[in-house]
Amino acid sequence: MQLTPFHIAVQIRDIDEARDFYGVKMGLSEGRSMGTWIDFKAMLWISNGIIALSFFSLSQYISHPTRALYAQLAGVGLILYPFFRTLVEVWNGINLTSHVAGVEVSIDISSEKLFFIVFGMALLGVASAWAELNKSSNQTALPPVL
Secondary structure, eight states: OOOOOOOOOOOOSOHHHHIIIIIIISOOEEEEEOSSOEEEEOHHHHHHHHHHHHHHHHHHHHHSTTOHHHHHHHHHHHHHHHHHHHHHHHHHHHHHTTTSTTOOOOOOOOHHHHHHHHHHHHHHHHHHHHHHHHHHHTOOSSOOOO
């Protein structure tokens, strides 16, 4: 299997400043580098960002229960999180076993991942119910369902 790396390039003004910001302050592990460029590994950071934003949206929904958009954002994020997490696990498995011939990487669908999907679907159902309630009562407090 040929590995096709996923890459996002960001222009920086100073290598040492970038190393300090992304490596020390953001906690990303350093990949390859040369005198004019540096790579940081951010895959796990991205999936953790998705779950953090989902829980932040959920907390906003709890604080403002009439704003269904927060429940929608949390629901979509919670549904997407297990898929991004699985991509990270597969990516890491491929990278860790790239020096060994004939090794297969398996995909694990755990009860934890299923919980996030089901919880996300429930939040989308709550948001949809709020939108229907809003239509029937002719109020304009709720945003439209995505």
